[in-house]
Amino acid sequence: MLSERDLKQLANVFADRRVLTVYLHPAVENPADRHRWEAEFEQAVRAVVDATASAPHAEREALRAAVEHVRRALAQPDAPLHAAGIRAVADERQLLHCVPLETRVPSVASWQRGVLLAPLLGEVTAAQPTVLLMVDERTARLFRVTTPRQLEHLQTRTALEPTEVERHLGSGKGRFHAGTRGGTAADALDRLQRAARDRLFADALGPALDLMGAEGWLAIGGPPRAVAAARSLVPGTAEDRVIVLDGLDTHATPHEMVQAVSTALLARAGERDAAMVRGLLDVAAARGRAAAGLVATRAMLDRQDVADLILSDAFVARHPTETDDLLHHAFRQGAHVREVHGVAAATIDERAEGVLARLRYAMPTPLR
Secondary structure, eight states, X not given: OOOHHHHHHHHHTTTTSEEEEEXXXXXXXXXXXXXXXXXXXXXXXXXXXXXXXXXXHHHHHHHHHHHXXXXXXXXXXXXXXXXXXXXXXXXXXXXEEEEEESSOOOOEEEEEESOOOGGGHHHHHTTSOEEEEEEXXXXXXXXXXXXXXXXXXXXXXXXXXXXXXXXXXXXXXXXXXTTOXXXXXXXXXXXHHHHHXXXXXXXXXXXXXXXXXXXXXXXXXXXXXXXXXXXXXXXXXXXXXXXXXXXXXXXXXXXXXHHHHHHHHHHHHHHHHHHHHHHHHHHHHTTSSEEESHHHHHHHHHTTOEEEXXXXXXHHHHOHHHHHHHHXXXXXXXXXXXXXXXXXXXXXXXXXXXXXXXXXXXXXXOOO
16 A cells, blocks of 8 residues: 555656646446446546636647546556556656556546645555454464455464473473472463463564554454453553454454454544544644644645644545645655544544644744
């Protein structure tokens, strides 16, 4: 999936050239529907063509040529019409690229300097690394959620035998205490088995934390006792990014796993975003390090003072060109960007026109 770094790089591509960007949601599964994209395409470019009706003849001809380049590319037998979305970019001379997208996008087009970025913001927001650790008392399986509906198995680890645990713990005997009897023997064996399990989970968490990075998520599934043991070993720096998948056992299918992760992640991310938005709105009201609303956020972008730009999904959908302008301003000053949904988005829409920013410095005090 597209990362924020990828989006920033795309913002610089063709930045000095006027290009046609077309996003489509073809999702053609039946070969008989292969030409269904044409209606989506015509609708997307019609608004752009109409907007240039009074432009100089040379510009209108350049747009017409770019439209034909994209149309021909989409009509080719190898066009990625099966994908969830398509991004095509062309100028008057040639098709610059036509690529499949992993997430659904609206059918929209633009004729401007640089690639239209707004339809990609949702995919970038959802692209935080997500790792799934499935555990029981003897095994730990590590997966990566690579797209909204795919799971990549990375590794499976198995716990050491009790005699091996003894050796690793430094007993020096290399064997279990054969002479021990009764409850003492059971207690000793249980301690060794728990030590083997904890060592297994610690070894599995190392690569899991590396894959998560600074902003990703770790989901843990399996029997409650094993899940609790694995969770207790997560370092404090990552505790708030751990999701426990209640009821997901080790016999779950890959489809059940990814569904459980997606559902839990959506809920947790929604809770986090809602809390973040409420906090920033309170800070903005106190004229602290936050700006609420389009005008205030634009002013702070002009002052190079924005650290994080947060937009509602409704604002992005209604105002793609304005979103693009905000994104380019934010990227030029090294700000992070994020699209929020659900309660967080509704709150921004109601109280801040769908636009919110975390600032590097407090809002300037107004002159009296």
